[in-house]
Amino acid sequence: MHPVRTLASLSVLALATALAGTEAASAAPTEAATAVRWTAAWSASPQRPSVNFTPNWSGQGFADHTVRQSARLSLGGVAVRIRLTNTYSPTPLTVTGATVARSAGGAAVRHGSLRRLTVGGASTFTIPTGAELASDPVPLPIRALDSVTVTLYYAAPTGPATYHAQAMTASYRATGDHTADQRATAFTESTSSWYHLAGIDVLGTTCRRDGVALFGDSLTDGYGSTPGADNRYPDELAERLAATAHPRAVLNQGISGNRMTVDSAWLGDKATARFHRDVLNQPGVGTVIMLAGINDIGMSEARQPLAAPYTEVSTAEIIAGHRDLISQAHAKGLRIIGGTMPPMKGSRYYTPLTEAKRDEVNTWIRNSGVYDAVIDFDRALAWSTDTEQLDPAYDSGDHLHPNDTGYRAMADAVNVTDLD
CATH class of the missing domain: 3.40.50.1110 (SGNH hydrolase)
Structure with a gap:
């Protein structure tokens, strides 16, 4: 398995400095601002595409689909990065576009919180077979127990999708590119699994x-x-x-x-x-x-x-x-x-x-x-x-x-x- 590949357009220290004085400052003690580090605040163990206890989309994967999925973070921070996985998929995975936002419940996101995700500054990126990949840092102040929504658009067929079967919460799907939608209207299908989502890390000030x-x-x-x-x-x-x-x-x-x-x-x-x-x-x-x-x-x-x-x-x-x-x-x-x-x-x-x-x-x-x-x-x-x-x-x-x-x-x- 390939290691996680992190391509950050901004160093974590520079990001923390840039966020100083904003609402992010209340998410962590300011006296520790020089000791920033990434910490996993949510994760899910990846599984092979398969049938399982409940119906899911892993076997067929996605084509011209937007998938919106949410997770509650256990820890807060001044910024986030999203880790995506292609561990068990047979071909490289191209993500045409992706966003992250604070959840407003269901497939809706909070107004004004939507952020575009990039890797190495690019909005479209490819994850090799067997690999994980981390997004660039995104300024998005988060508190412990906040829910974050990650939205992924796949223009080309993905083939079978690495997933986590029992999410115990709904993930949503829409046809076409709806990564920038704040409302839930287009997301008319749902299952109880997570797809390609391996982890969400927060940038905090703990050593x-x-x-x-x-x-x-x-x-x-x-x-x-x-x-x-x-x-x-x-x-x-x-x-x-x-x-x-x-x-x-x-x-x-x-x-x-x-x-x-x-x-x-x-x-x-x-x-x-x-x-x-x-x-x-x-x-x-x-x-x-x-x-x-x-x-x-x-x-x-x-x-x-x-x-x-x-x-x-x-x-x-x-x-x-x-x-x-x-x-x-x-x-x-x-x-x-x-x-x-x-x-x-x-x-x-x-x-x-x-x-x-x-x-x-x-x-x-x-x-x-x-x-x-x-x-x-x-x-x-x-x-x-x-x-x-x-x-x-x-x-x-x-x-x-x-x-x-x-x-x-x-x-x-x-x-x-x-x-x-």
């Missing part, structure tokens, strides 16, 4: 590498939360941190259905393979929270088309995956926190064998001492009447994924002092 990457499967991705409400567990943690004296970036690097040890055309590269790209390469990250393994266990028993290839995974293999990720994180100087797998009794994954595996891996996470800290999601979400089952107050209905209240309980289970 600390204190961002938190939450890495895992659908329990991190937010399946079961209310679509469009930003109630995934990473969102809830971002809200907790934004309300403190020490706000920091929180990144959601979950992929629904993802496994620790098994690659899947539909459910993403295995965790041990994608960890470097999705966590270690994120600017500003200092801590990782790991929550993975439930799909390795459940899909060994509850076989389904999306789970192909069918692979029996042992607890020893799952634990070896955890050790691999811990080693990767520590080699890069990152702190890594292990999360226990929540209860699953009553779900399609539950059998006496899968429960024994879950208990064995959770016991290892709690007691091995190899993680820098542990978050016991299992005990935080368990029903007092039957600890192998999600508390009904936290259950989305499938007995595996939390609802909004459950995801809030997961965020509350994080000891903030463990993040440093």
Whole structure:
């Protein structure tokens, strides 16, 4: 895979200086203005074009289409840059035009906030096969928990599109070039996936590498939360941190259905393979929270088309995956926190064998001492009447994924002092 390519027409220091005295000055302490740096404030893990749990446009891609998609940022700054990905697409990707703006809800953007995106000063740019590319910096003062809208126009056919399947929010499509539209009128189609959008970075004035990457499967991705409400567990943690004296970036690097040890055309590269790209390469990250393994266990028993290839995974293999990720994180100087797998009794994954595996891996996470800290999601979400089952107050209905209240309980289970 090619590295991220950043072509900035203005140095970050010059940009910060140019913005001094504007409304951006309130987004970060002025006394740190000489210590500007990029920090990832939002991200999504890319996946291969495929069918998935819900209909999407990744297989056919786009031709004379404008795609408008929004994301809520966990951290504010004085400017933004957009990272686009062509990681899994078979041909180079040409973006004919692109804009960024503050969201006004749905496919509308806030009046006066629309900014043209460029790469190396050019409005039209091409992303090589297998590569990520970052836009030039754009002056757009943002506060923590603001939503940003990115609009991309593809004049020529793109072919299959790299995407993130479970956005848990709507993305919109229109025919023709509508990158400059502020209203939502032209955007008559929608799906619940993100396309070619890998990350949004903010330019701030912090010297600390204190961002938190939450890495895992659908329990991190937010399946079961209310679509469009930003109630995934990473969102809830971002809200907790934004309300403190020490706000920091929180990144959601979950992929629904993802496994620790098994690659899947539909459910993403295995965790041990994608960890470097999705966590270690994120600017500003200092801590990782790991929550993975439930799909390795459940899909060994509850076989389904999306789970192909069918692979029996042992607890020893799952634990070896955890050790691999811990080693990767520590080699890069990152702190890594292990999360226990929540209860699953009553779900399609539950059998006496899968429960024994879950208990064995959770016991290892709690007691091995190899993680820098542990978050016991299992005990935080368990029903007092039957600890192998999600508390009904936290259950989305499938007995595996939390609802909004459950995801809030997961965020509350994080000891903030463990993040440093």
